[in-house]
Amino acid sequence: MGHTEHVVAVRAGEIGSMHSWELVTAVDGPGTRLTVFLAGCPLRCLYCHNPDTLKMKDGEPVRAEELVRRVRRYLPVFRATGGGLTVSGGEPLMQPAFLGRVLRGAKELGVHTAIDTSGFLGAHASEQLLDDVDLVLMDVKSGQPETYQRTTGRQLRPTLDFGRRLADRGTEIWVRFVLVPGLTDAPENVDAVADYVAGLATVTRVEVLPFHQMGRDKWERLGMTYELGDTPPAGPELVDRVRGQFRDRGLTVY
Ligand code: SF4
Numbered sequence: 001m002g003h004t005e006h007v008v009a010v011r012a013g014e015i016g017s018m019h020s021w022e023l024v025t026a027v028d029g030p031g032t033r034l035t036v037f038l039a040g041c042p043l044r045c046l047y048c049h050n051p052d053t054l055k056m057k058d059g060e061p062v063r064a065e066e067l068v069r070r071v072r073r074y075l076p077v078f079r080a081t082g083g084g085l086t087v088s089g090g091e092p093l094m095q096p097a098f099l100g101r102v103l104r105g106a107k108e109l110g111v112h113t114a115i116d117t118s119g120f121l122g123a124h125a126s127e128q129l130l131d132d133v134d135l136v137l138m139d140v141k142s143g144q145p146e147t148y149q150r151t152t153g154r155q156l157r158p159t160l161d162f163g164r165r166l167a168d169r170g171t172e173i174w175v176r177f178v179l180v181p182g183l184t185d186a187p188e189n190v191d192a193v194a195d196y197v198a199g200l201a202t203v204t205r206v207e208v209l210p211f212h213q214m215g216r217d218k219w220e221r222l223g224m225t226y227e228l229g230d231t232p233p234a235g236p237e238l239v240d241r242v243r244g245q246f247r248d249r250g251l252t253v254y
Pocket residue numbers: 041042043044045047048049050051053054089090091118
């Protein structure tokens with residue numbers, strides 16, 4: 001394929017940039033999931049576990065139809081476990097046309113679909129795309145705008161707007177909150193996340209993910225400065241307190 005043809009195919013969403021894929025159970029949605037990691041993300045979270053997925057140009061080109069063929073291969077697994085496809089990243093909404101095609105293909109096969117997103121690019125998601133999404137795994141990385149900015153390098157507002165839009169249209173949401181000592185753990189910050197989430201009628205689960213140093217080596221290998229080198233892991237008492245802040249609002253917390 002020539003360069004111009006390639007560019008046209010990328011614009012049309014026929015070709016996307018993928019980092020990798022894996023088959024996982026008990027994470028990224030119900031049942032056994034085919035989780036596809038797309039390349040490219042507009043955020044720069046200080047704790048990012050996948051810093052090698054941040055640039056779209058570092059991914060491998062893949063055709064939407066090829067991914068849908070892979071989804072088809074796992075149909076028996078999805079049926080047996082109540083699983084499906086999860087598109088993660090990076091940020092899947094960096095490539096909305098490609099994402100839309102893959103989701104459409106999966107829905108045509110009758111497969112449960114999820115996207116794993118920060119919500120920052122929620123405005124890129126058309127209603128048509130969201131019609132093909134059964135579940136949104138939405139990272140709410142902070143409840144206070146300044147902490148969000150410090151944690152991700154971006155603004156909080158688009159995520160809040162996206163979550164409200166999802167709730168208004170009846171799309172199921174699982175919220176994820178990464179608990180980082182000294183960064184996102186202030187009681188007021190957690191209260192702000194919990195108040196917001198409690199106002200979204202379609203949230204069925206909240207996952208509090210305790211920070212650990214597992215991403216560190218990747219940052220170092222990539223020659224990137226890792227600012228959380230001295231941050232301790234989130235201990236059990238802190239995790240209990242934060243889970244309690246969500247439970248106090250009647251939310252189901254894991
Ligand atoms: S949104 Fe996810 S992929 Fe993007 S920087 Fe943050 S943790 Fe990394």
